[in-house]
Structure formats: C-alpha cells, structure tokens
Amino acid sequence: MSIYVLLKQVPGTSDVKMDEETGTMIRTEHKNVINPLDENALSEAIRIKGAKPEVKVTAISMGPPHAQKALREAIALGADEAVLMSHRGFSGSDTLATSKALAKALMTLAGGRLGKDDLVLCGERATDGETGQVGPMVSAILDVPVVTYVRKIVLKDHYIEAERVVEEGLELIRTSLPAVVTVVKDINQPGFPTLSGKLRAKSKEIPILTPLDLGLSQEDVGLQGSPTRVVKVFRPRLSRDTIMQKQDSSCVAVDSLMSFLEERGII
Amino acid sequence: MTYRGVMVIGEQRGGELHPVTYELLARGRVLADKLSEELSCVVLGHEIERFAEGIIQRGADIVYIVDNPALRHFLPRPYAAALTRLAKEAKPEIILAAATTQGRTIMPLIAARLDTGLTADCTGLDIDPLDRLLLQTRPAIGGNVMATIKTPTSRPQMATVRPKSAKPNSADKTREGLVVLKTYEDNIFATCEELIDFVKDTTQDVNVQDADIVVAGGKGLKTRDNFRMIEELASLLGAAVGASRDVVDLGWVGYPHQIGLSGKTVSPKLYIAIGLSGSVQHLAGMQTSETVVAINKDEDAQIFKVADFGIVGDLFDVVPELTEKLKEKKNGECVRKG
C-alpha cells in the first residue's frame, strides 16, 4: 500500500506580493512553510504507517526549487520518499493545470495507475490559493472516488471509512480504494520531526520531475494549460465609516449601539 | 451547438431545498439578463419535483429535475456523473454552485471532466460588457486583495459562490417556467461510495455559515467559562457562535466555530467581534459581513478597521450591559405583543 501526500509550500506570513501583470503570486524563498492542512495530511499518512509498517509514504509537491525545503521537512516528519515537480513551465498553473500535473505524477510514480490499496491525501485547502479544488480535481482526472472535509480515517481491507464534516454535522462515508481524501484540521495534531528523520532528510535525494519527464507538453502546464486568467487584482476598499464609542460609566456607548442596530433593522 | 445561458446547481440537503439555491438564482438572474439568455436551475435528489415551483418563482426559466434513488443523499460521483451529463446536453455558458461542502466538492469534479476552468468562492459576479465573459471576483491571499478572474476560451465558465453574498429575490408567483424531468439510466449512478451514517451536530443550533448574525469571541474572554457570555448573547440574538483560532485551539469551543483563513468564511448581516484582535487571518473569514460591530479594550485593535461600529472598552462591562438591554428590549416586545 502506498500513501501519496500532496503537499504545497505556502507563504508563512500574510505578506505576499502579487504580480499585477500576470495576476499570479510572487513566490519568494523566505518564510515559507508546509501548508498547515497538508501537514495534517502527512501526519495522517504517518499515523497509518505506524499501524501498518509496510505502507510507503511519498510526499509530492509542485513548486519552485525551494519547495524542496518543505519536502525535506516531510522526510524529517516521517515520509519515506519525496518528489518535487519543478520547472519554469509549471509556473502560473491554475487549479486545473496543477491537478493535471499532479495526477500525471501520481500515475507515473504508481507505475501507470494507482494500486488497489493506494490512498492520496491532500489538505482540504491551501492557505494561499484557498480554493480547495485540487484534491477533487485530481480524483476526477484519476477517475477514483474522493472524500472531502475528512476528520477521521479508518483503514479497512481495500476500503476506508471516513468521517466527513459538513454544515449540519458528520457524515460517515465508506469508499473503496484507491481514493483521494482531503483532510481538515480536526483530523490530528501534527507531529514533530524525529532526530533520525532529520538525519535522513539531510541526505535524502529528492528527484525533480519536469513536464517532459511526465509526458506533459507545454500546452498542458503553466499559464498555457490554465483555462482561467486573473485579469485584475485590487485592494478591497474597506469603506467602513466606523462609528467609535468609548465605554464609560454612562450607558451612552451601548445605547448608541442599540439604536445603530435598530436603525439598520437588525434587531 | 454553442454554449448559451446560465445554469445554477440547486442544493438539496436531507430532502429539503436549501435556501442558498435562491441566492444562486438571484445571482444567475442578473447574469442571464445581462446576456439576454435563459436561466436554468438543476436539482438532484429523489422525489423532489415539488421544488420546481419555488425555483421558477425565484427567477429560473427552466428547472431540470434529476430524480433517482441513488441521488437521495449527496455523493460526489453519482452527482458529478449526472451534472456532467446534463452540462454536456444543455451546454450552458456559465455554471454556478454554492461554495458549500457540496458545491466545493462537486464543481471541481465537473470542471475537470469538462476540462474547463473553475473559480472558487466568488463574492462578486458580473458580465464584461465588451466580451460578454463572466467576471469572477474573489478574495485572494487571506482576503488582503481581491482578484477578478476570467475563463476566456474554455466552456462552460464555472464558479462557486460564497453563501450569503447575495440576497435572494422574493417569490414572484406569476413567473412561468419549464420543468424538465431528467431520467438517466441507473448505471451512470453506480459508485463505490456509500453514506453509512449521518450524525447531526447538536452543539450548534445555527451553523455559522447559514446564520444571519454571528457573535464571535476571541482570547480577550480569558476563560472557557467567560466564553459562555458569547454563547448567551448569541442565543439571545438567534445567532451562531464564532471564534478566533486561538479560542478554538484553547478548546473553549469546537473547530466548526472557527472563523478565518483556516476556518469558515462567513458574511452574515451582522458580525459582532468581542475580545478579538482582528488578525489578517481572522479578517479573511469575516470582512465581507454586511455590518461589523467590534468590542475591544485596545483602541488600536485591527478589528476596528473593518468595523462599522466600535466600542472601546472592557468587554466584561460592555457585554453584560448589551445582553441586559437586548433582554429588556425582547421582554418589552413580548409585553407589547401580549
């Protein structure tokens, strides 16, 4: 059984710059982290491996060369293998182009198609793009089931049972393997790197795959392979004229709040 | 055949039509009118024909009902199969669904199968008068900037729309429309997924994304016990309880209540933030709320930057006073009514 974790490196701070020309994010080498939910996905894979040592955990990331750092962290945390898809041609990919490339990488690594026990784990969404589209899209391209918003996975023989968090409560879903699962934060408390993990991470060779290696042409990837275009980026106008009141021993502040809410027809 | 018209995917939960469907219809109507095209709405489920009338009254010209026992509960593959099939037959140029757990799951599947673009979580939708393309506007990078996205050549143009970001139209009983029953052969619904149980969340009467009012508390509340002040205020207002990540991490309230970048995104009519600093990550989840009220003792707190009404003061004074006044008002009304 192989577990593939799709892991994205994201800016660690909210201080991200946009390229106003292309509308894409300018990624720098600094202060990047593993997307927090992907860390949960990885921890889940490692938890499963803990109970089933024959499981092989592979972390896959598509991103600039420095995304290697995120993958080394993944090794330090317990992943067996890590693969980086990196090439200028990939840059500017939207969710569809990203998903096609990731799906292709998964097929390549799995030797054509996913095995009958294989599992692909993703974060429910990444903190930068924030679309939550990549996991489900990958599943559609691979033509395997997807379970989204998962907070618990129970592994059975050739199938899983998963708790899916929806608006009104919890669904218990059973699905055959192979499958794609996207996880939410509740699923676990991510672990820490081990000493032996850290040592392994240092020397581990992380293969780099290009579009060519994956049999993808220039039209499939990057901006060319992306059906969406960012046409404008702008600062939202926070056009709120704030009424400020100081609470003091009189009741003025709360009283004027009450009339404010009444005037707006809210209460 | 060319792609024409706007299609919205209605949402059915537990055999009921979810009101977010009417929000989508309001969005779709505006776009269809700008394009001078028809608006269709598709709903999937079992024994759901009764939804059609309300859907037409709220703006649809055509209602597609896909009825099959396999569609009683939401499951990604059967739903995606039916919707992909319908999209290929009806060829709408625009498809919208709600950015809910259903919509956000199903739309990527359809988009990938149709090999077209999809924009997540839009708060603004419009038609570019020059090229008739859909303008899809959404918050990006934690809500610090907005991005407008187009799908120039692939069809359909697809987007999920943030719930509560548009008002439904009121029902027009005189509107007429076409109801089309779609029956597909059972085998397209065959799947290896199964819903084996559903456990309703009883910890929240109103879920934060559906609520008209959200009362959110931050670390300023100091303890789990104090946090009950938030819960009391919320129940008084018929509101949902929201929280900052720090509060959820401290275990004062469960993760479904977390608002922000790594939690839920909400845009209620009223958002009351109490003892909450207003980190960019938190603001990302609530700054599109219609009205924001903030209570914080630090007059420089970021939360005031997005507030319509701010009270600088100790929440332990302000909140009890506010709660008291709301109670009085409520009782006053009861007396008047009685």
Ligand SMILES: Cc1cc2nc3c(=O)[nH]c(=O)nc-3n(C[C@H](O)[C@H](O)[C@H](O)COP(=O)(O)OP(=O)(O)OC[C@H]3O[C@@H](n4cnc5c(N)ncnc54)[C@H](O)[C@@H]3O)c2cc1C
């Ligand atoms: C990748 C990432 C994702 C994140 N995602 C989220 C997210 O989804 N949601 C989220 O909320 N956070 C998120 N955070 C965390 C965020 O950065 C903040 O740490 C968090 O929002 C702060 O919570 P808080 O406002 O409750 O606490 P604090 O920042 O500690 O604020 C407490 C506030 O209470 C006020 N206060 C204290 N006592 C009183 C009193 N007696 N009366 C009145 N006011 C008082 C203080 O002035 C202060 O402003 C994320 C962070 C990262 C790095």
Ligand SMILES: Nc1ncnc2c1ncn2[C@@H]1O[C@H](COP(=O)(O)O)[C@@H](O)[C@H]1O
């Ligand atoms: N470039 C990428 N490399 C690897 N995994 C990715 C990448 N982009 C997205 N993912 C995966 O897809 C999930 C959802 O991402 P998104 O759709 O961008 O919100 C992430 O949590 C990752 O698991």
